[in-house]
Amino acid sequence: MRKMSMRQTLMMVVSIIFSPTVRLFSAFVSGRGDQGAWVAPIVAGCGMILFVLVLDRLIRDNRNFYQHLEYSFGIFGAKALAWIYILWGILLSSVQIRYYAQRVASTIYTEIDMGVFVFIFLAICVYVLNSGIVTVARMNELFLPVILIVTVALLGLLSAKIDLRALFPVNNPLSIAHVALFNLASMGYVTFTLFFVDEIEQKEKFKKYAVWGTIGVSLCLVWLLLAVIGTIGPTVIEKLPYPFFAVVKQISIGEFLQHIEAFVITLWIVSDFVMTCFISSAILKLMGLVTKKGNTRELLIPYFALCACLVPMMGRTNFELETLSEKVFIPLNLILLFAMPIVILLVGRIKNKIKKHCAGERKMI
Amino acid sequence: MKESISPREIIDVFNKNTDFKQRIIKNENKNIYIFFIEGMIDRVALTQFVIDNVPKELSLRKAVENGKISFCACAEAESKKAVISGILRGMAAVLDGEDAYLFDVRKTEKRSVSQPDEESSVKASKDCFVEEVKVNTTLLRKKIISEHLVLESIQIGKQSNTEVVLAYMDNVANGDLIKAVREKLDKIDVDGIITPGVIEQYLSSKLYSVFPQTVITERPDKVCRHLLSGRCAVLVDGLPIGYIVPATVSQFMSTPDDYSGNFIFASVVRVLRYFLLFVQVLLPGAYIALTTFHYEMLPSKLALSIAQAKSGVPFPVAFEILAMLALFEVLVQAGLHMPKSSGQAVSIVGALVVGEAAINADLISPAALIIVAVSVICSFAMPNQEFGNGLRLWRVVIALAGSVLGLFGVVAGGIVLLSNFARLESFGVPYLAPFAGVKKIRLRDELVVFPDKLNRFRPSELNVKNRRRTK
Amino acid sequence: MKYAFLFLIAYGIIELFVLKRVQNKIAFCFLCVSGILAGAANLLFEFSFFDLIKGVLQ
Numbered sequence: 100m101r102k103m104s105m106r107q108t109l110m111m112v113v114s115i116i117f118s119p120t121v122r123l124f125s126a127f128v129s130g131r132g133d134q135g136a137w138v139a140p141i142v143a144g145c146g147m148i149l150f151v152l153v154l155d156r157l158i159r160d161n162r163n164f165y166q167h168l169e170y171s172f173g174i175f176g177a178k179a180l181a182w183i184y185i186l187w188g189i190l191l192s193s194v195q196i197r198y199y200a201q202r203v204a205s206t207i208y209t210e211i212d213m214g215v216f217v218f219i220f221l222a223i224c225v226y227v228l229n230s231g232i233v234t235v236a237r238m239n240e241l242f243l244p245v246i247l248i249v250t251v252a253l254l255g256l257l258s259a260k261i262d263l264r265a266l267f268p269v270n271n272p273l274s275i276a277h278v279a280l281f282n283l284a285s286m287g288y289v290t291f292t293l294f295f296v297d298e299i300e301q302k303e304k305f306k307k308y309a310v311w312g313t314i315g316v317s318l319c320l321v322w323l324l325l326a327v328i329g330t331i332g333p334t335v336i337e338k339l340p341y342p343f344f345a346v347v348k349q350i351s352i353g354e355f356l357q358h359i360e361a362f363v364i365t366l367w368i369v370s371d372f373v374m375t376c377f378i379s380s381a382i383l384k385l386m387g388l389v390t391k392k393g394n395t396r397e398l399l400i401p402y403f404a405l406c407a408c409l410v411p412m413m414g415r416t417n418f419e420l421e422t423l424s425e426k427v428f429i430p431l432n433l434i435l436l437f438a439m440p441i442v443i444l445l446v447g448r449i450k451n452k453i454k455k456h457c458a459g460e461r462k463m464i
Numbered sequence: 465m466k467e468s469i470s471p472r473e474i475i476d477v478f479n480k481n482t483d484f485k486q487r488i489i490k491n492e493n494k495n496i497y498i499f500f501i502e503g504m505i506d507r508v509a510l511t512q513f514v515i516d517n518v519p520k521e522l523s524l525r526k527a528v529e530n531g532k533i534s535f536c537a538c539a540e541a542e543s544k545k546a547v548i549s550g551i552l553r554g555m556a557a558v559l560d561g562e563d564a565y566l567f568d569v570r571k572t573e574k575r576s577v578s579q580p581d582e583e584s585s586v587k588a589s590k591d592c593f594v595e596e597v598k599v600n601t602t603l604l605r606k607k608i609i610s611e612h613l614v615l616e617s618i619q620i621g622k623q624s625n626t627e628v629v630l631a632y633m634d635n636v637a638n639g640d641l642i643k644a645v646r647e648k649l650d651k652i653d654v655d656g657i658i659t660p661g662v663i664e665q666y667l668s669s670k671l672y673s674v675f676p677q678t679v680i681t682e683r684p685d686k687v688c689r690h691l692l693s694g695r696c697a698v699l700v701d702g703l704p705i706g707y708i709v710p711a712t713v714s715q716f717m718s719t720p721d722d723y724s725g726n727f728i729f730a731s732v733v734r735v736l737r738y739f740l741l742f743v744q745v746l747l748p749g750a751y752i753a754l755t756t757f758h759y760e761m762l763p764s765k766l767a768l769s770i771a772q773a774k775s776g777v778p779f780p781v782a783f784e785i786l787a788m789l790a791l792f793e794v795l796v797q798a799g800l801h802m803p804k805s806s807g808q809a810v811s812i813v814g815a816l817v818v819g820e821a822a823i824n825a826d827l828i829s830p831a832a833l834i835i836v837a838v839s840v841i842c843s844f845a846m847p848n849q850e851f852g853n854g855l856r857l858w859r860v861v862i863a864l865a866g867s868v869l870g871l872f873g874v875v876a877g878g879i880v881l882l883s884n885f886a887r888l889e890s891f892g893v894p895y896l897a898p899f900a901g902v903k904k905i906r907l908r909d910e911l912v913v914f915p916d917k918l919n920r921f922r923p924s925e926l927n928v929k930n931r932r933r934t935k
Numbered sequence: 936m937k938y939a940f941l942f943l944i945a946y947g948i949i950e951l952f953v954l955k956r957v958q959n960k961i962a963f964c965f966l967c968v969s970g971i972l973a974g975a976a977n978l979l980f981e982f983s984f985f986d987l988i989k990g991v992l993q
Contacts, residue, residue, distance in 0.1 A: 227880070
């Protein structure tokens with residue numbers, strides 16, 4: 100089996116965070132974000148670093164996610180939980196694909212049915228994943244530097260336009276907490292690393308890479324929020340479907356470099372591709388573990404066909420999609436990606452202690 | 465165990481061949497037979513050093529052992545098969561009914577070592593491989609004077625029995641790699657190796673890929689450089705090329721000149737080459753996408769000048785570009801198969817028809833011509849033609865995707881192209897190494913050229929026995 | 936997209952009954968059946984998951 104390194108895995112996680120940066124402003128749409136929201140990624144980053152320590156313990160145990168579930172909750176509990184994860188993963192993939200298609204269809208292809216983009220995108224995913232997630236991991240090693248360079252360059256260009264008055268005062272902890280939850284929901288994809296644990300080399304480097312990755316991503320998100328809020332202000336953001344896109348549209352250097360939002364669209368597609376492949380592989384991997392059949396390549400086509408069937412059901416309009424995302428997927432993400440690993444670790448540790456205690460007593464007898 | 469070889473059997477094998485010659489010398493008690501194929505041996509050497517020294521009174525074995533026949537390149541043949549094989553390879557076989565000896569008096573017609581045609585270089589050495597494998601191995605031995613340079617000989621081809629040489633440095637190259645290459649060569653099951661494609665197909669892990677998975681070169685210095693890095697090379701008798709494995713993208717982007725001059729300049733040129741790779745693949749597709757689907761993304765002045773230039777042209781941009789790309793391929797093919805003298809005429813007609821006349825007749829716009837020309841020139845900047853051919857094919861695919869789906873199509877095509885690179889592996893080494901798929905991403909001496917003084921380690925992805933190149 | 940389930944029906948039948956090369960039949964059938972149900976529900980009722988949470992939101 101071709102293995103990927105921990106660096107490659109975490110690079111994929113960093114890449115996929117770029118895609119939800121657009122939805123970072125969803126909190127503003129519901130009126131909960133304000134000018135102080137740029138502090139939120141710092142809060143989220145701190146929480147994330149603590150969570151990385153939890154994940155590090157689980158990864159070092161050398162068990163895959165399903166084995167962790169089995170150890171902590173027994174065979175039946177593990178099976179039930181695994182199927183919950185699978186159902187949620189399928190819905191999550193579908194909602195991501197829908198977001199991607201909606202974004203492409205509403206920014207540059209306003210007259211084309213989004214089904215076209217869904218179909219082509221899924222066909223590419225099937226084609227690429229046919230040779231395993233390692234292929235995506237390698238591709239992402241080239242994508243990520245481009246994503247980072249372009250994002251940093253765009254943010255650099257935007258920085259000159261930031262109006263500092265639009266960023267202060269920072270006095271609404273509720274708004275910060277709300278935006279931080281949105282941030283955490285997208286950072287939480289790092290938990291999927293647990294699903295691939297037996298396909299990953301250099302597990303011991305998880306903590307180092309994940310902590311540095313979190314710091315980097317948090318700073319990037321702070322910069323992004325500063326740039327967007329500082330350029331157009333929180334009240335305008337509420338009214339825009341894609342604030343980052345709208346802000347980038349304003350960038351021009353002389354008469355030559357105009358309309359560089361094309362780069363953003365390109366990066367969205369790339370980031371969405373990595374995200375869909377990453378989540379889908381994780382879910383298919385879990386499916387293989389639950390059904391005790393390792394080969395999941397044959398499931399690729401039915402999996403993505405199911406996603407294609409589910410995509411229209413994610414909402415008739417953008418409003419429905421956003422609401423579904425905010426009310427269902429973000430809480431579910433927080434429960435399944437954050438709370439569950441913590442519960443698994445705690446239950447596992449308690450079970451360990453009880454076992455040791457029992458073993459000690461038996462020896463005494 | 466040695467078997468007795470009857471001269472009659474050998475004659476029976478060859479008696480239908482007119483170029484098969486025999487000479488019988490009468491000894492005191494038995495006849496001594498000398499067999500050879502005319503045209504493959506050096507008559508003078510055979511006469512002076514073998515026939516003249518065949519003794520009248522001694523047995524053949526004693527004559528060789530006592531040094532009566534003093535010719536240096538002499539080996540005892542243990543079997544009938546060995547004798548036949550030796551004669552076919554141009555040796556002279558001397559038999560007395562009991563013993564058989566092969567004298568290497570070969571003198572075949574061979575091309576002298578000349579300058580490389582395809583991979584020319586300004587400063588690097590000017591020798592290139594020829595069709596004779598022995599000459600080629602000598603070229604390697606001359607450049608690497610070390611007992612660690614191993615040249616293993618294997619015979620491949622059920623009918624042709626072609627000599628194939630596997631070369632590697634036994635103190636550097638990974639044992640698993642050598643074993644894997646040897647196994648792949650042993651598995652080759654063909655009638656004969658007449659064309660270079662056979663070896664390439666068998667050394668490739670994925671047959672259905674347009675990108676080469678072995679580096680083919682006509683330069684001994686290039687082979688030597690890669691041998692010293694821990695790679696293996698394969699030389700085939702009859703082919704004036706060497707195959708280097710494992711192959712990675714970065715190898716196709718480097719030229720011998722990169723290591724002949726100033727490393728800073730060479731680095732700039734190499735980075736430029738990578739940039740040109742993207743330009744040649746994406747430019748036609750991106751141009752079609754932007755001018756057909758996303759006009760608003762172009763700067764207004766540029767959009768206006770393109771629109772003005774395009775005003776009289778009746779065809780859509782996609783058709784213009786795709787037709788031009790097709791025409792370019794036609795010109796390349798015509799140029800390849802024409803005699804050199806007519807080749808120039810083809811270029812002139814091509815340039816006039818495609819360039820001047822087509823624009824004057826408003827069949828294509830100048831902008832489209834410039835885009836295709838830039839892309840084509842960029843493709844000529846690729847150091848490896850095999851790799852460049854793969855990219856040329858993908859350029860058309862991406863242009864098609866761009867003309868159907870715009871920018872989205874170009875991105876989708878780019879993703880699929882990259883996935884093709886990412887899935888390829890050559891003997892366990894990722895094709896994209898050392899940029900992706902390796903433990904540590906390395907840009908030194910790959911994206912940029914590093915001076916040998918600082919380039920102390922061999923590539924990590926090759927898992928070599930001895931990573932340190934210098935202290 | 937609404938008709939993707941038709942593709943799933945055809946693909947499932949070919950893989951399971953013609954080519955017979957599916958090893959993980961449980962997961963394969965689960966995905967196919969879910970897809971067919973989802974597609975059919977979407978086509979017949981114009982179903983959206985938003986309808987499910989609408990009641991809770993109100």
